[in-house]
Amino acid sequence: MKERDIRAVILAGGRGTRFWPLGRAARPKQFLRIAGPEPMLAETVRRIRPLVPPRRLTLIADAAQTRQARKLLPRLPPSSFLVEPEARNTAPALMLATARVWLENPEAVVAVLPADHLIQDRARFLARLRAGAEAAAREDALVIFGIPPTHPATGFGYIRHNRRAGRKIAGASFFPVLGFKEKPELAQAEKYLAAGGYAWNSGMFLWRAGVFAEKIRRHAPELEPAWTAMIAALRSKSAAALKRAFRLAPALSIDYALMEKAEGVLVADGDFGWSDVGAWSTLLGLWPKDAAGNAVRGATVTLDARNCLVWNPGRLTALVGVRDLIVVEAGDALLVCDAALDQRVKDVVELLKRSPECKKYI
């Protein structure tokens, strides 16, 4: 198997509010050290390094996030940072990043990776990524990593795929996609889990740049004016033209704008210990715990406390007689939350937005 030209496009522009008060508008999840000793973005870059050297890497984010990313990753060349002209969901950003690759080498495989996911088995991840690049190239396919569901999650989109029509490529299994499903209600999620043949949409994709262009032409022609204008703008090196081209693309997710419409989409097994680290309680399953199930960052004293997550580095936290709590101290703001209700943290942020005195805490 010849070494593929694999380009990584890291979506570094997430604006998570689920990790408030540690995560803020100016310090989103990908810059937090919650899933390891490094910020998640730095870990994402480090993780793919054996497969993708810095010069083949693109980080795509808005101007402010790009400034932060450059500070965090000073060794990356300036060409690695691609600033979104404006926030318009993932389709315009991935079209632009892929257009840049297409101009250099239409045969190159683009690997799209969110900056704020956790992968526990790094070696297997790299093997699966390599196989996925091979599948994308050989089959002229759009490849999407599907995560084998472990519970009826309602926070992910699901991908229905044909498990009988699977094929092995470079040691990994790939299945034709039958359809994309929106985030389901619990009852529906339970049905998916029981039925089998459904995987969580990880938001990690692989495609050959030329195939991406071809799929647009054949299955999503409404994207074509933007695509053509992007190519022209990149050739002319005109920032103004690029901005105009970017705005021609619909402000949609790439799933909705292209993946759901295209034929020849394959799902790849994301069996490498994936987590989107979607909320504070996720970390209860990731951090080391004491004998009573408490996972803590910072000095802690506990008396009859169980299954609590504490983020309070540099200070002391004392827990007395409490259970299943999320406790997060972030300088000017403190969160104390029932672990089962941590999805409501984003509602706290919404409440803060509405109060003039509280906007500073967002």
Add this chain to the structure above:
Amino acid sequence: MKERDIRAVILAGGRGTRFWPLGRAARPKQFLRIAGPEPMLAETVRRIRPLVPPRRLTLIADAAQTRQARKLLPRLPPSSFLVEPEARNTAPALMLATARVWLENPEAVVAVLPADHLIQDRARFLARLRAGAEAAAREDALVIFGIPPTHPATGFGYIRHNRRAGRKIAGASFFPVLGFKEKPELAQAEKYLAAGGYAWNSGMFLWRAGVFAEKIRRHAPELEPAWTAMIAALRSKSAAALKRAFRLAPALSIDYALMEKAEGVLVADGDFGWSDVGAWSTLLGLWPKDAAGNAVRGATVTLDARNCLVWNPGRLTALVGVRDLIVVEAGDALLVCDAALDQRVKDVVELLKRSPECKKYI
């Protein structure tokens, strides 16, 4: 009724650990602004001002606490501050404070007041104090304020008294004491409550200085060498002699050393909205609450949170889906505690004492 010469002796030396992490060894309860806008000690001084002017006031505490008290109360004359030569419980301190008064005027009435109690009805308190001084003077009695029990508390000593032999003095009722009871178990406390004729020992006392001397002579002669030596040391103005005299007194509470032994002890009705503010959850009954029963100091956002007490001034606290919690942020340390278990906060302090890295948080 002629105006009595009433002297207030404020016991300002408490070392509460129940308000950790706000309360510290260097910042005990009487210096905290937990029961009102002022520190409890300042409020105690202000409360009795209509009855006792500053020159008739003595604050007794150790050297460090006296330094803090002088900073807090800069208008009090230096003579108001009496430094305990060493920590030896209340008997030696109250003997010394009373001896000072005795030398000036044996007819003066000493009112002993802890610095860290809350009184809700100030006018009634002053009326009861005035009546108590009258009773102490007229009856040559040691007077102790007894609090009508509202529940079977296990955190207080109880005073059994003869409710049939009560008498009115200056508009207030006084009853002969029949016996002092140690802090009871719950079952015993329930019996006291059902039986009637029991009051909580408030630790607030009144006695004429000359009567105090006489009671020592007749009922607690083992205190006499210390008392005589204190009088001599105060006359000679020798600090060394005073220290020796202080050490002659047993390191006992005044209840144990004198009150329980003396005859002619009267209990006065402490019906003025008293609280010893014994632990964090007490404040749930004292602070204003929102519609969901949360009592907070500091900006707070709540989503489905009930009956929580929050101390976090100057920062934002968000509570999501939690119930009956005590949340206290004190700069370098944070407490999250089940409100029903706040008595265990002192156990946290004990744990911290045992850890070399954690001693700084005490």
